[in-house]
Amino acid sequence: AQSVAQPEDQVNVAEGNPLTVKCTYSVSGNPYLFWYVQYPNRGLQFLLKYITGDNLVKGSYGFEAEFNKSQTSFHLKKPSALVSDSALYFCAVRDALSGYSTLTFGKGTMLLVSP
Amino acid sequence: ETGVTQTPRHLVMGMTNKKSLKCEQHLGHNAMYWYKQSAKKPLELMFVYSLEERVENNSVPSRFSPECPNSSHLFLHLHTLQPEDSALYLCASSQDPPTGDRNTEAFFGQGTRLTVV
Numbered sequence: 001a002q003s004v005a006q007p008e009d010q011v012n013v014a015e016g017n018p019l020t021v022k023c024t025y026s027v028s029g030n031p032y033l034f035w036y037v038q039y040p041n042r043g044l045q046f047l048l049k050y051i052t053g054d055n056l057v058k059g060s061y062g063f064e065a066e067f068n069k070s071q072t073s074f075h076l077k078k079p080s081a082l083v084s085d086s087a088l089y090f091c092a093v094r095d096a097l098s099g100y101s102t103l104t105f106g107k108g109t110m111l112l113v114s115p
Numbered sequence: 116e117t118g119v120t121q122t123p124r125h126l127v128m129g130m131t132n133k134k135s136l137k138c139e140q141h142l143g144h145n146a147m148y149w150y151k152q153s154a155k156k157p158l159e160l161m162f163v164y165s166l167e168e169r170v171e172n173n174s175v176p177s178r179f180s181p182e183c184p185n186s187s188h189l190f191l192h193l194h195t196l197q198p199e200d201s202a203l204y205l206c207a208s209s210q211d212p213p214t215g216d217r218n219t220e221a222f223f224g225q226g227t228r229l230t231v232v
Contacts, residue, residue: 032219043119043205043223051216090158094219102148102171103209103221107157 002027004091006106013081014114021076021109023091030096033074034103035065038088047089050074051096061085081113118142121206121224128196129232136191136227138206146211147189148221149181152203164189165211196231203228 003026013019025031032051036044048059050067058064065076074091091106119140128134140147149161163171164183178200180192189206203226210218 032213034220036223041203041226041228043121043225044207046220046222049220051219102160102163105158 002093002095002104004093004104004106006089006091006109008109009107010110010112012112012114015083016080019076019078019081019085019111019113021089021091021111023074023076023106024072025074025091025093026072027093027095028097031074032094032096033065033067034092034094035059035063035074035076036090036092036105038090038108044090047076081111083113083115086111086113119206119208119222119224121204121227123227124225125228125230127230127232128193130196130198132196133192133194135193136204136206136229138189138191138224140187140189140206140208140222142208142222144208144210144218144222145186146209147183147186148207148209149189149191150205150207152205152226154202158205162191193229196229198231201229201231 005024034049035047037047038044047063048057050057055067063078067074088108088110090108092103094103122137146165148163151159160173161175162181167183178195182190205226206224207221209221213219
């Protein structure tokens with residue numbers, strides 16, 4: 001069975017500082033990993049993904065994430081946070097080898113960036 | 116916009132009403148999903164349709180009835196709901212299986228905020 005853990009309910013960071021939102025996963029085969037962002041009363045927006053290749057992937061709005069196979073982690077990072085980055089962030093995994101599989105989401109981490 | 120459109124955006128209904136939520140995707144995907152998002156709870160996968168066949172039903176009460184008439188449209192029919200069913204209902208679509216490294220992610224609609232009174 002697939003699972004995703006986001007150990008922090010909330011991350012607080014000051015504007016201009018680097019941010020990290022943590023994610024670890026468990027999947028039987030090779031993982032496809034994703035980050036999504038959700039603003040209030042909106043759907044989930046795709047930010048970035050790891051499929052294969054370079055362990056550091058870059059996505060929208062200056063976000064990046066690092067895939068670490070040995071630690072089964074896929075932490076989301078940004079060098080300099082903006083107030084507008086404040087939102088709910090979801091990590092998700094699917095099994096690349098399954099002919100059919102659904103995304104498994106973490107419970108979400110609220111990011112609050114203070115001015 | 117993500118290519119997945121949900122209507123209505125907001126819905127208030129009484130416990131004896133019947134209403135339907137609609138989802139339409141313009142991405143050429145072959146799988147569609149309904150998720151429920153309640154306050155302070157994780158995203159709950161409700162139903163999955165692949166090639167218009169229901170492939171997953173995660174123990175959802177029968178007062179929620181999905182319908183997938185074709186690969187572009189997905190409905191969620193609601194009847195005799197309870198106040199605890201008030202939530203944000205999200206529709207998503209994806210390509211299953213993905214075509215190589217492309218088309219691996221799911222795309223979500225903006226959601227329908229449902230309030231049951």
